[in-house]
Amino acid sequence: MILLKNCFTLYTDPADPDLVPLTDIDVLIEGNRISKIGKDLTPPEGGGPGGEGSGTVQTIDASRCVVVPGFFNTHHHFYQVLTRNVPAVQNAKLFTWLVYLYEIWKNIDEEGVLVSSQVAMGELAKTGCTCTSDHHYLYPRGFAADLMGLQFEAAKKIGMRFAPTRGSMSLSKKDGGLPPDSVVQTEGEILKDSRRVIERYHDPNPLAMGKVILAPCSPFSVSKDLMVETARLARSYEVRLHTHLAETKDEDEYCLRKYGKRPLKLMEEWEFVGEDVSYAHGIHFEDEELEFLRQSGTAVCHCPSSNMRLGSGVARVKEMLERGITVSLAVDGSASNDASDFLGEMRQALLLQRIRYGAEALTVPQVFALATRNGARVLNFSKLGRIEEGWGADLALFDVHRLEYAGSLSDPLAALLFAGVNHQSECTIVNGRVVVERGKLTGVDEGELTEKANRIAARIQKIG
Numbered sequence: 001m002i003l004l005k006n007c008f009t010l011y012t013d014p015a016d017p018d019l020v021p022l023t024d025i026d027v028l029i030e031g032n033r034i035s036k037i038g039k040d041l042t043p044p045e046g047g048g049p050g051g052e053g054s055g056t057v058q059t060i061d062a063s064r065c066v067v068v069p070g071f072f073n074t075h076h077h078f079y080q081v082l083t084r085n086v087p088a089v090q091n092a093k094l095f096t097w098l099v100y101l102y103e104i105w106k107n108i109d110e111e112g113v114l115v116s117s118q119v120a121m122g123e124l125a126k127t128g129c130t131c132t133s134d135h136h137y138l139y140p141r142g143f144a145a146d147l148m149g150l151q152f153e154a155a156k157k158i159g160m161r162f163a164p165t166r167g168s169m170s171l172s173k174k175d176g177g178l179p180p181d182s183v184v185q186t187e188g189e190i191l192k193d194s195r196r197v198i199e200r201y202h203d204p205n206p207l208a209m210g211k212v213i214l215a216p217c218s219p220f221s222v223s224k225d226l227m228v229e230t231a232r233l234a235r236s237y238e239v240r241l242h243t244h245l246a247e248t249k250d251e252d253e254y255c256l257r258k259y260g261k262r263p264l265k266l267m268e269e270w271e272f273v274g275e276d277v278s279y280a281h282g283i284h285f286e287d288e289e290l291e292f293l294r295q296s297g298t299a300v301c302h303c304p305s306s307n308m309r310l311g312s313g314v315a316r317v318k319e320m321l322e323r324g325i326t327v328s329l330a331v332d333g334s335a336s337n338d339a340s341d342f343l344g345e346m347r348q349a350l351l352l353q354r355i356r357y358g359a360e361a362l363t364v365p366q367v368f369a370l371a372t373r374n375g376a377r378v379l380n381f382s383k384l385g386r387i388e389e390g391w392g393a394d395l396a397l398f399d400v401h402r403l404e405y406a407g408s409l410s411d412p413l414a415a416l417l418f419a420g421v422n423h424q425s426e427c428t429i430v431n432g433r434v435v436v437e438r439g440k441l442t443g444v445d446e447g448e449l450t451e452k453a454n455r456i457a458a459r460i461q462k463i464g
């Protein structure tokens with residue numbers, strides 16, 4: 001049981017522009033749910049029902065903190081932690097960057113997957129994210145371990161709610177794709193393992209700690225058959241679908257050259273559209289394609305830092321929101337961001353749209369909508385994304401009584417995006433468990449993890 005005492009300012013639904021925030025308020029968490037929000041709360045005698053810390057009460061002084069629902073990161077590639085800012089491709093665009101890095105990534109091993117997943121999720125948790133996806137599409141030949149199992153092990157250690165995608169690549173260089181032969185799989189292998197991970201790890205419960213999503217990598221690394229079969233398999237289990245789409249002009253050209261069609265048209269023909277589908281990036285959509293996204297209910301996962309880093313372009317997020325398209329937010333992989341700073345990514349989203357559309361492009365509540373309710377919708381968690389009695393206990397607390405926020409408290413919520421220097425949460429709570437306390441991860445030794453990651457990164461990059 002956790003009691004948050006005297007929250008400085010609490011936003012039950014920061015995506016709501018008319019919301020009146022609560023001040024000097026308490027929140028009681030029992031088990032994995034929020035049980036009460038009110039003044040001067042005291043825990044019930046003898047502790048509450050089940051869950052973490054049952055029977056004992058952990059009281060947290062929140063009098064310096066803005067309290068918001070935990071954030072959802074809807075697209076990532078954890079393994080790329082091991083190849084952040086590699087000098088040879090610091091200034092490269094997507095296709096060049098990919099072709100170079102595949103030669104290093106093919107050396108990723110079990111320890112690399114485990115440690116990079118912990119690092120990425122650790123960074124996310126430390127910046128207010130409580131639920132993340134990951135898009136792992138690289139299965140090097142000879143990698144015998146249960147890759148998604150290793151990632152779930154990492155999620156458990158950090159305490160993160162996890163909705164990984166089973167990524168895949170089936171087209172290598174010899175078939176006209178970009179990756180080397182040694183990291184792609186046959187369609188039979190991919191579909192068999194996709195079925196296995198759903199049966200092993202997918203939990204349909206609204207407060208599940210694990211949900212599985214299927215995600216062929218992109219139109220230029222898989223075949224039509226694999227997209228179609230994957231979509232059918234996902235729907236037979238009622239799990240979600242995800243892929244990269246409309247990220248670069250090179251992708252448009254590839255699809256036009258190979259299939260005579262634009263990427264979104266291919267997705268339509270390959271049954272990869274609908275309310276259960278999300279696309280990472282979604283930059284290069286034309287007007288009628290935006291209309292198609294709206295009509296079909298397909299969502300877009302916006303990755304502002306990565307789009308800037310690779311010079312891919314500025315997604316039409318403002319227009320998508322105006323049309324009623326669901327847009328969520330994501331940091332993207334650690335070789336193209338290269339940070340998993342989630343609150344920082346929210347600031348990037350706010351600012352990047354203003355480059356394209358002017359100062360009124362996105363408001364603070366709209367950015368919070370991307371990070372909370374829209375993320376929850378994309379990853380399929382119906383009882384998360386707000387701080388409500390009976391809802392899941394996923395929250396982020398930011399200490400705004402610090403130098404870097406001085407003078408910003410006329411609007412404490414906006415202060416999180418406009419001010420601040422390191423975007424770190426004071427405390428992050430996932431499923432009723434404190435995973436970040438006083439700015440530090442509770443599940444791992446950060447120093448040890450950092451050194452381990454550096455050692456593996458050096459080894460992998462040398463082999464490449």
Ligand SMILES: [Zn+2]
Binds near residue numbers: 244280
């Ligand atoms: Zn990506």
